[in-house]
Amino acid sequence: MRVLVVHNRYRSAQPSGEDRVVDQELALLREAGHDAGLFERRSDDIASMSLSRKVAVPLRVPRNTAARDDLAARLAAQRPDVVHVHNTFPLLSPAVLDACTAAGVPVVATLHNYTQICPTGTLFRDGAECRSCVGGLPVAAVRHGCYRGSRLASVPIAVNLAVNRRRWSDSVARFFCISAAQREILVASGMDADQLVVKHNFVPEPGVHRDGRSEHVLFLGRLTEEKGVRLLMTAWDRLAADGGLGLPLVLAGTGPLQDEVARWARDRDDVRYHGLADPAACRDLLARSAAAVVPSTWLETFGLVVVEAMAAGVPAVVAGHGSLAELVDDGVTGLTHRPGDAASLAESLRRIVADPEHNRALGKAARADYEQRFGPRAGLANLVAGYRAAIADTGRRTTAAVTNRR
Structure with a gap:
């Protein structure tokens, strides 16, 4: 053709x-x-x-x-x-x-x-x-x-x-x-x-998959309001006030909110602002994640990062609306939270990190779903x-x- x-x-x-x-x-x-x-x-x-x-x-x-x-x-x-x-x-x-x-x-x-x-x-x-x-x-x-x-x-x-x-x-x-x-x-x-x-x-085969390490929670994408960046910052501050998750939050990307994000992350042990990452670095960051977080407040038409995480055997925490709820089977391949609700997002992040065995099961199911629908x-x-x-x-x-x- x-x-x-x-x-x-x-x-x-x-x-x-x-x-x-x-x-x-x-x-x-x-x-x-x-x-x-x-x-x-x-x-x-x-x-x-x-x-x-x-x-x-x-x-x-x-x-x-x-x-x-x-x-x-x-x-x-x-x-x-x-x-x-x-x-x-x-x-x-x-x-x-x-x-x-x-x-x-x-x-x-x-x-x-x-x-x-x-x-x-x-x-x-x-x-x-x-x-x-x-x-x-x-x-x-x-x-x-x-x-x-x-x-x-x-x-x-x-x-x-x-x-x-x-x-x-x-x-x-x-x-x-x-x-x-x-x-x-x-x-x-x-x-x-x-x-x-x-x-x-x-999504093509990433060539790198999670091997059991879970070094951080990852936000990968444009740093804009509609992507839920401010919502994530609020949720993470809630978690930090309660003692944190034991893993840092890594934010990789650029956008209108990058200066605000950089200031927020500065001098914190539980947050790292990575900035713009090339494709190979993005794949590596995903493969070392406990979860990818996609808290978008707008109605995403797809959610490429979610499927890239699935390909790497990593579960995602996503806003439970639009295409994101279509991509993630709540409790099976990842977790959903109430859209726009910082407390709900914080609780979902806590749940996905708290039980490593369940986290691995979610990642395995996510990988199987990728192979069937998105490979x-x-x-x-x-x-x-x-x-x-x-x-x-x-x-x-x-x-x-x-x-x-x-």
């Missing part, structure tokens, strides 16, 4: 799970013998642009005709069987879909977040769930400055959502939702249920099945259109 993947990479200073998924799926397809190419733009390139080009970037977020034309040329040269779109913000734009339509190439799109119904893709604002823009014009996103706290910066993403909804629905044969919880929300928002299929992200074999089968369904559906629609014209 000839596949062309279309993706706008995030800034390397803020590593994204989406970039990781794209690279892993490309490698998976190529290892299986498929002809998988990549058409990409990199947000890192914005820094080296001339002033005039930088000024033009926001203006082209809703429609970048240069990117469309470049993709059209690539399609003509490669003639793929299917195009797989991931992220188009900010240097590609949904205009790339027009090139696919003109070339008659079926399109699938992975929905890594909620950008089809929310300009920022999080359904989260001011520390709480927000659906103000769902189903209507995204005026609230501009009024509240949802993107980077700026009303002006929020305009392009609001316009992008408003003018391109129909383009996405008309151009994409299949949307890959990365969890059933995400699909349920998108269907409830009015998206066509027939276009939305669940295809979980897969490379399942990942490849789901990916190729989705492509074939999109190709077949596009063929049926084309045949029906020709018949109707007759």
Whole structure:
């Protein structure tokens, strides 16, 4: 199968799970013998642009005709069987879909977040769930400055959502939702249920597994409010006041709250701020963990860190909502806590560390669940099945259109 993947990479200073998924799926397809190419733009390139080009970037977020034309040329040269779109913000734009339509190439799109119904893709604002823009014009996103706290910066993403909804629905044969919880929300928002299929992200074999050592509890991810960082800090302070867990908390990542986290961790024996870690270091940190903690206050669409922990034979403590509750079987492969509740999070952390034998059993069950649902074999089968369904559906629609014209 000839596949062309279309993706706008995030800034390397803020590593994204989406970039990781794209690279892993490309490698998976190529290892299986498929002809998988990549058409990409990199947000890192914005820094080296001339002033005039930088000024033009926001203006082209809703429609970048240069990117469309470049993709059209690539399609003509490669003639793929299917195009797989991931992220188009900010240097590609949904205009790339027009090139696919003109070339008659079926399109699938992975929905890594909620950008089809929310300009920022999080359904989260001011520390709480927000659906103000769902189903209507995204005026609230501009009024509240949802993107980077700026009303002006929020305009392009609001316009992008408003003018391109129909383009996405008309151009994409299949949307890959990365969890059933995400699909349920998108269907409830009015998206066509027939276009939305669940295809979980897969995680490659990590090459390193927990060998009995449990040196710390690990938070691995973006240091943002919606990821539950402040909630975790509050819960950990509660535990510390009661004598602690006997293991330190390690936080690895960067983000808007990194200075706050660094100050909080400074001069403490029970907390270590690791900062940004490369992939090999992340795998090592996971393999030495008693548990990975994912206390997100927003409705995560997947939870890649949870599955990476499962692959290493490590259980997770997660917020019991959205996709996280879908990934973790409470009391079997990990523990859940009441979302947004620091006391509940503290108690779950205490429980998962207190009984080493039960902890090992949770990790073993987590590893078995990974092998069945999230390993490379399942990942490849789901990916190729989705492509074939999109190709077949596009063929049926084309045949029906020709018949109707007759």
